Amino acid sequence: MQFTGTDSYIATDDLKMAVNAAVTLERPLLVKGEPGTGKTELARQVSAALGLPMIEWHIKSTTKAQQGLYEYDAVSRLRDSQLGDARVNDVANYIKRGKLWQAFAAPGRVVLLIDEVDKADIEFPNDLLQELDRMEFHVYETGETVRAIHRPIVIITSNNEKELPDAFLRRCFFHYIRFPDIEILRRIVAVHHPQIKDALLTTALTQFYDIRDTPGLKKKPSTSEVLDWLKLLLAEDLTPEDLRRDGADALPRLHGALLKNEQDVHLFERLAFMARGKR
Template sequence: MQFSSTSNYIVADELALAVQAAVTLEKPLLLKGEPGTGKTKLAEELAASLEVPLLRWQIKSTSKAQQGLYEYDAVSRLRDSQLGSDKVHDIANYIKPGKLWQAFTASERPVLLIDEIDKADIEFPNDLLHELDQMAFHVYETGEQISAKHRPIVVITSNNEKELPDAFLRRCFFHYINFPDAETLAKIVDVHHPTIQRDLLETALEVFFDVRKLPNIKKKPSTSELIDWLKLLLVEDIGVKDLKESNGLMPMFGALLKNEQDVQLVEKLAFMSRRRER
């Protein structure tokens, strides 16, 4: 299996090799990196390039590992029992398959995305160790053993909000997506804004990287935020001259700066720069 850049997604050589290694080893691919560096997009594009289904399990702070296997709706069964429904005689009517169950029983090899695993409780990854390792689990209510027909390609993303357990990490192939350099960012921008003028792109990238390099900035702008900012510049017909002559905050700064501390920081640095120029 070969995975490379597509018309919608630019993938670095190191990331393409990581995908290949995880598939070869039959291990989950654990992706870390700054928010907005394309971790989730990789799973989407991988499924599209292989022309296979994508099953996405979006993890929240309240997510439990059991939900990925199945959920037993005891309340509905009790209600149907009180109403005299014949459904209650088959407990399978109240078993709702989760994303792992769907992946294991898919008719073709799917891509299973477990997105933002670090949002859940610390025990969440440990609770999935056996299922991801053995690609099987037991349904206690029905006595079934659900085993993978085709071993899914598992992509797990993390934003490093919590440390993941060592036992879980041992079972994954790990790759950290470094923030792209200016050349790679220009290629990514070209996918989304192919008609953008080169001089505007170069100037915008200079401003973008200057913001990311600011000392004490609370939230560095991401790739996705750069794409949004450039879209606004194009829609509002803001050119190179407008970017270079802005005396304070850059035009449409709300696409790049997402909290008041960073806005105040940029304003302060711009003010100090103007004073030095006088």
């Protein structure tokens, strides 16, 4: 079972190696990188390439590790007991399976995505150590032990918002998705916008990397944002000449697709003002 990429997802050799190493070692693959570099999409593409179903667990700041195992609805059981409902005699009626339980109980191997693990409380990764290591957990309300029928391929993403515990890191195979260089980005663009002319693409990508390299930029535009920007350029039928900027007009055309906060817009406005003052 080897991941070699897909027609719609350009994976570097290092990334393909990381996926296959994690599968061989039967360890979770921890993927870090800038937002918009394709971490979440990687799991979906691994699922498609290997022909395996996918289960997605998107983590929020309020998510608890227990929710990935199961949740016991004691309130509903109490209400039903007051109403004389016969369902109260079986506690299993009030247990909701979490994403890990669904993955462990699946009839075949699945890809389990634990997305943006660093959004949760710092204890969240530690609370999943044993379950991800042993691929089993105990349900105290019913006394049963849930064991994985087929060990899932676990892909965990992180945006580096907070440090993850060492004990958790030791149990993962790690890969950092670097921001693509211009040649890799050309290949990515070719998948999404095959009709774009080379002259326009060259001018646009040169400008895009210039923007990313601007000192003081708070949020660098990502891969997904440049794809949106190029889509707008094509929709507006702009030419390479339309994209060229001078000092008096430092903001890129249709900059709302690339600059996502007022500080960065003001930065480019200040650069334009400084350029006019030097004339």
